[in-house]
Amino acid sequence: QVQLVQSGAAVTKPGASLRVSCKTSGYTFTNYGFSWVRQAPGQGLQWVGWISAYNGNTNYALSFQGRVTMTTDTSTNTAYLELRSPRADDTAVYYCARAPSPAAAVGPADYWGQGTLVTVSS
């Protein structure tokens, strides 16, 4: 069965870098993409960006451009999210979610990771 298993909760200092991993199994990794979505405390879901597991193409939400990098490792079927210079308001649960198209950020997120709580605090 399809599984997305994310890395554990993390605490990071403002200005450092945060990285979340999402290891997958149960399907052909390169036939899909990934969306990353976050939920800050008391807030709604916010789309961070998308990456193709086929060719590594990315699309990032405007508010994250310049600060976020998404990558994939086809040897381990794992997706990664890196956010540079995080601020306190980047404290959130970060989710990876499988996206149906390896070509564009279109389409629904049909399987989700369990979420990773990232706390940005000095």
Place this chain on the structure above:
Amino acid sequence: QSALTQPASVSGSPGQSITISCTGTSSDVGGYNFVSWYQHHPGKAPKLLIYDVYKRPSGVSNRFSASKSGNTASLTISGLQADDEADYYCSSYTGSSTLVFGGGTKLTVL
């Protein structure tokens, strides 16, 4: 990209039906048939309920239905059950190859 507009909360009694609206623009909801709806119980991963405006994934109850008219999409839940109490989010593909979520609607089953 501004978030799609959803009512902050809706409520209904068991057995009743409720509808949640999701209003965007011609650059997102109105421009593409790529609207999805998610159910999110706090502390759990969101669950896909509807995709491509009205399609239900395998395993999702037919009590959940959806539609779109112009720049507004709607999710209807019929035969409300206690377990339907959750947050509901719409999302849409946009003209700039990105996705946008609605602000979320908290459903209370009275």
